[in-house]
Amino acid sequence: MAASAPTRWDRKMQQRLARGEEAALGELYDRFASLVHSLAHRVMDDEETAAQITREVFGYIWENPDAYDPKQGSLRSWVAGLTQKQAVHRLRLSENHGEGTPEEVENRLREANTAARADYIVTSMPEPLRQALDLAYRRRMDYREAAVDLGVTDDEARRRLRLGLQLLSTAMQDPAPEGRAL
Incomplete structure (x- = not known):
């Protein structure tokens, strides 16, 4: 990324x-x-x-x-x-x-x-994706509620959430840890 x-x-x-x-x-x-x-x-x-x-x-x-x-x-x-x-x-x-x-x-x-x-x-990640994830995670909104809050269509809210979650899922990939100190 x-x-x-x-x-x-x-x-x-x-x-x-x-x-x-x-x-x-x-x-x-x-x-x-x-x-x-x-x-x-x-x-x-x-x-x-x-x-x-x-x-x-x-x-x-x-x-x-x-x-x-x-x-x-x-x-x-x-x-x-x-x-x-x-x-x-x-x-x-x-x-x-x-x-x-x-x-x-x-x-x-x-x-x-x-x-x-x-x-x-x-x-x-881009601000629109981050905002959608924030609404879904922190404020426990579903995609319809998020769409209203963001002022976008239901499909656009779903797309933003899906893409944001796909990006976030890459965090589960396990590269070798770095053990260096400051």
């Missing part, structure tokens, strides 16, 4: 971070902390470790704002990728220290990779 063009907000945020604006880090944290924490918690299944990974990810972003390349995709996808890499690294370290069986660790790694890919796919 091709990387989506970053938003103007993404580019401006990176510039502000590169200038060392503390307020920019606060805005970034407000926007993405729940994403980072939930991804880390999904991998580690531990509140304290998820909070620590959240701090590490935002610390890395503050110290390395130029590591984000807008040509590679959205800031959200980059932050999610950083989180996944750091959490997987932590999980592999815990495996080496006897925290969980190898099968449990591999299952958590597989789930984390799937979650990160799903997040990337959703943030990369």
